[in-house]
C-alpha cells in the first residue's frame with residue numbers, strides 16, 4: 493500500500509502562503525498535460541492562487557513539459573532562459589517568483605534540470621501534482637531545488653480535489669477527463685513508458701463522479717484521455733474490470749452530456765465491444781485517432797508496435813462497417829532507423845488506403861534511454877525532411893478533400909469559442925473540425941445546426957439552420 497497523502501487543506505494551511513497569489517501555467521505536449529494543468533490549478537485554488545495569462549504578473553510559474561521529441565524538451569530550456577531574466581527583475585524589486593518544472597521532462601531529467609537551470613525551485617513529475625502545496629512550502633522555506641519524481645499515479649488521482657463548479661463553469665462546455673495513465677507497450681522510439689510509468693486505470697466510480705461533476709457544471713462534451721485510453725480497465729466496485737466500452741455506455745446515460753470522445757488509442761486494444769460502441773452509442777462521436785506510425789510491417793516490427801499494416805487496415809474496415817462516416821486520424825513517424833524508400837512507400841500506400849480526415853506526422857527523433865536510439869542505420873536528415881514533405885502533401889490533400897466533402901451537409905456544432913471577427917462563433921463538428929459561423933453571442937455555448945458552406949485545410953464555415961439533414 494502506498495502512504496496516505498496529507499489532506500490538501502492541511503498542506504495549504506501549513507504552507508502559510510498569502511491569498512491572492514497568481515500562478516501562470518504553460519502547457520506543452522499532449523492533452524494529458526492539458527488536463528493535468530487544470531488539475532494543478534484546482535490544487536492551487538485552496539492555497540489562494542488564481543490563474544494569470546501573464547508570466548510577468550505571476551508569483552508561481554509552472555512549465556508543464558513534454559519530452560516526446562528532442563525539440564519539445566529543448567523548448568523548455570529556452571523558456572527557462574527567458575524566465576531567468578524575469579525572475580531577476582522581480583528579485584530586484586524584492587519580490588519572489590517560484591518556478592516549477594512539471595511533466596515529462598521533469599520526470600525524465602529530474603536533478604539534471606536544477607543543474608542546467610539553477611533558477612528552478614521545484615521539479616516534479618506527473619505522479620506528484622497533488623503534493624504541490626507541500627513542494628511550494630518546501631521551496632518557500634528556503635529549501636533550494638526540490639525534486640519529486642515519485643510514482644505511483646493512483647495517489648495523485650485519489651488526492652486531487654473534485655473540480656470546483658465555479659471553475660468548471662468558467663472553463664466552458666467541453667472538458668478532458670483522464671481515465672488512464674502510463675503505458676506498458678514500450679514502442680522502441682517512445683519515452684512515455686519511462687515518463688508516465690506503468691499503465692494505470694482510474695476506478696470506474698471515480699471517473700463517473702468526475703464526469704457527473706463536469707456535466708453538473710454545464711459540460712456537454714467529454715473527451716476521455718489516456719496514453720492508451722482503450723487499454724482502460726477500471727475496477728467497477730464489484731471487483732471486476734470495466735472496459736472503455738462499458739465506461740462509454742455508462743457515460744452515455746448521463747442526461748445533459750451530448751458528446752463523448754476518447755484519445756489516444758492503440759490498435760492492439762481495439763476490442764470488439766469498443767468497435768461495437770461506435771455503432772451502438774449515438775453520443776460517441778464518429779472520429780477516431782488511431783495512430784499507425786508507419787505502413788511497413790517490417791518497420792512496425794522494429795518499432796515493437798505489435799500490429800501489422802494489414803491488421804490495421806482490417807481493423808479500420810471493421811469499425812467503418814458499423815460506422816461508415818467514421819473520420820480517421822493518425823500519427824506517423826518518418827525516418828525510423830533502417831526505413832528504406834520501399835518502407836516509406838508502404839506508409840504512403842496505407843495513407844491512400846485509409847483516407848485520413850486529419851493526421852500528425854513527425855520526423856523520427858532519437859530519445860536517449862529508448863531502444864531505437866541505439867539502432868544502427870539512421871536515416872539522413874535530408875531524406876527524413878524530404879519524406880516528411882511528401883507524406884504531408886498527401887495527408888493535407890486528404891484533409892482538404894474530407895473538409896470539402898462536408899459542404900452542403902448540416903452538422904451539429906457545439907459553439908465553445910469566440911472567433912477573432914466581430915460576431916463570429918466557433919465550435920467543433922462531430923468529426924472534430926473547427927466550424928466558423930456568424931451568430932449572436934446568445935448562441936455561445938449552444939449546440940446548433942450548421943449548414944456547411946466552405947471547407948478549407950483547417951476549418952469549415954457555414955450558416956446556422958434549424959434542422960439537421
Ligand code: SAH
Nearest residue numbers: 681682719756783823824825854855856857
Ligand atoms: N500512445 C500513442 C502515442 C503517444 S506519443 C500511440 O501509441 O500511438 C504521440 C506521438 O508522438 C506518437 O504517436 C508518435 O507518432 C510521436 N512520437 C513519439 N516518440 C517519437 C519519437 N521518438 N520521434 C518522433 N515521433 C515520436
Ligand code: SF4
Nearest residue numbers: 675677678679682684
Ligand atoms: Fe509510446 Fe507506444 Fe506507449 Fe504509445 S503505445 S505511448 S507510442 S510506447
Ligand code: F3S
Nearest residue numbers: 521522558559560596
Ligand atoms: Fe509529451 Fe509526456 Fe504527453 S512526453 S506527449 S507530455 S505523455
